[in-house]
Amino acid sequence: MTQAVTQREEHFEELREIAAEVLEIEPEEITDTSLFAEDHEADSLRAIEILARIEKKYKVDIPQSELPKMVNLTAVYEIVKQHANWQD
Amino acid sequence: MNRRVVITGLGPVSSIGIGAREFSAALRAGRSGISPIASFDAAGFPHYMAGEVPAFDPKSILQRISPDAWGRTSQFAASAARLAVEDSGIDPTELSAARAGSSIGTTGGESQVLERLTGDSLTVGFAGVDRELARQVPASRLAVAVNRELGLTGEAITLSTACSASNYALGYAYDQIHTGDLDYMIAGGADSVGRWSHAGFYRLGALAEKACAPFDRDRSGIITGEGGAALFLESLESATARGARVYAEVLGYGLNCDANHMVAPDPVSIAQCMRLAHRNAGIKADEVDYICAHGTGTPANDAVEAKAAVEVFGERPPPISSIKSMLGHTMGAASGFSAIASVLGIAESFIPPTINFRNPDPQIPDIDPVPNVAREMTVNIAQVNGFAFGGNNAITIFGRYS
Numbered sequence: 173m174t175q176a177v178t179q180r181e182e183h184f185e186e187l188r189e190i191a192a193e194v195l196e197i198e199p200e201e202i203t204d205t206s207l208f209a210e211d212h213e214a215d216s217l218r219a220i221e222i223l224a225r226i227e228k229k230y231k232v233d234i235p236q237s238e239l240p241k242m243v244n245l246t247a248v249y250e251i252v253k254q255h256a257n258w259q260d
Numbered sequence: 261m262n263r264r265v266v267i268t269g270l271g272p273v274s275s276i277g278i279g280a281r282e283f284s285a286a287l288r289a290g291r292s293g294i295s296p297i298a299s300f301d302a303a304g305f306p307h308y309m310a311g312e313v314p315a316f317d318p319k320s321i322l323q324r325i326s327p328d329a330w331g332r333t334s335q336f337a338a339s340a341a342r343l344a345v346e347d348s349g350i351d352p353t354e355l356s357a358a359r360a361g362s363s364i365g366t367t368g369g370e371s372q373v374l375e376r377l378t379g380d381s382l383t384v385g386f387a388g389v390d391r392e393l394a395r396q397v398p399a400s401r402l403a404v405a406v407n408r409e410l411g412l413t414g415e416a417i418t419l420s421t422a423c424s425a426s427n428y429a430l431g432y433a434y435d436q437i438h439t440g441d442l443d444y445m446i447a448g449g450a451d452s453v454g455r456w457s458h459a460g461f462y463r464l465g466a467l468a469e470k471a472c473a474p475f476d477r478d479r480s481g482i483i484t485g486e487g488g489a490a491l492f493l494e495s496l497e498s499a500t501a502r503g504a505r506v507y508a509e510v511l512g513y514g515l516n517c518d519a520n521h522m523v524a525p526d527p528v529s530i531a532q533c534m535r536l537a538h539r540n541a542g543i544k545a546d547e548v549d550y551i552c553a554h555g556t557g558t559p560a561n562d563a564v565e566a567k568a569a570v571e572v573f574g575e576r577p578p579p580i581s582s583i584k585s586m587l588g589h590t591m592g593a594a595s596g597f598s599a600i601a602s603v604l605g606i607a608e609s610f611i612p613p614t615i616n617f618r619n620p621d622p623q624i625p626d627i628d629p630v631p632n633v634a635r636e637m638t639v640n641i642a643q644v645n646g647f648a649f650g651g652n653n654a655i656t657i658f659g660r661y662s
Contacts, residue, residue, distance in 0.1 A: 236465045
């Protein structure tokens with residue numbers, strides 16, 4: 173159990189790092205539920221960039237149709253988890 | 261000076277035909293220029309089709325400049341220009357002694373050269389890159405290539421206003437002749453298929469898998485294309501004096517830039533641009549017989565373009581077809597090819613079709629996309645739409661000269 177929680181947290185931090193880099197803000201500013209578009213001024217191009225970086229880092233294919241759902245960090249995590257078969 | 265400006269020469273170097281005659285026949289036949297990508301290794305890309313011009317042989321067209329010293333896009337520009345001048349029937353020696361120049365539009369400039377240099381710099385480092393190749397990079401060389409090839413001494417300007425750049429170039433050339441600053445202009449655009457644009461548009465979710473189907477219910481995006489489009493412009497007096505064949509008259513153009521969104525087109529500013537173009541051309545909307553659409557085949561563009569057309573023309577806009585269905589999106593050359601197609605349509609009384617059309621889009625019921633088959637009809641006035649990222653809209657208007 174402890175192992176699983178750690179893994180989950182690690183993934184969250186990695187994704188937060190990616191999003192922060194693309195959105196050009198500090199990782200601390202992105203909470204698990206803050207909205208990329210409304211709270212961090214992301215547009216569709218930034219969203220695509222986040223998706224692309226995730227695909228590259230985890231060597232996973234995420235359909236573009238998932239993009240509209242990737243509104244915050246928690247949503248991103250759930251989608252990546254599903255497509256990368258994370259057992260967190 | 262307020263000179264009337266006419267088009268007397270056409271030089272398309274395209275995936276569906278090289279030279280005015282071949283290009284016109286292909287438009288009438290609704291030919292597709294889309295094929296599996298050969299200019300770079302597309303392995304690993306889920307989509308691998310493009311509108312390349314494998315038949316392009318610059319050595320057989322160019323007379324002065326050596327293809328070895330110029331990138332592919334400059335070769336397209338200069339070859340298209342050479343063909344346009346040949347088509348105009350003007351004596352090349354007379355032309356090079358006259359007040360003549362060029363304006364060429366582009367999106368990616370020498371994109372293939374840049375890609376090669378980037379690859380080399382990653383494998384062997386900056387110290388190892390080919391200096392001669394680096395010399396070919398600047399996009400400003402597109403118009404320079406045209407002037408060098410034709411020995412022109414007037415202005416050589418390259419406009420990098422992306423996917424509406426040829427219309428900008430045409431507008432600029434029109435101004436030069438209309439005001440009397442120059443007597444002859446080559447105007448058009450050029451771009452090359454490359455990995456970066458293919459990858460970029462794929463990543464944007466804007467790339468169709470096999471075919472570009474503008475205005476279709478199930479349209480899924482663009483196919484990248486390439487080529488060079490050039491038109492030869494001169495004053496009406498000069499054309500008349502030398503007994504030249506006049507394809508059409510340039511009636512005017514309209515430009516605006518809303519800078520509203522990087523990629524999403526804005527129907528309000530597009531409608532404004534149409535009205536601006538009509539006003540500058542001295543025509544009314546109901547005089548337009550045909551619209552050569554920007555028609556990229558993305559869900560967003562075609563819906564917005566149709567909406568703007570209905571806003572300006574009312575419930576039944578004139579037939580509006582997209583030759584991108586045949587050529588793919590030739591980027592900076594796109595509105596140049598559309599201008600050539602429209603001018604041919606005026607001269608030869610036909611309008612090109614939108615191929616790959618299967619199902620009407622219920623969201624845009626008022627649109628007649630000239631589905632799949634070219635139409636024989638009199639075209640007195642044609643409107644050429646060009647829209648680019650960032651809300652860079654440019655529209656040209658051509659009319660029958662009689």
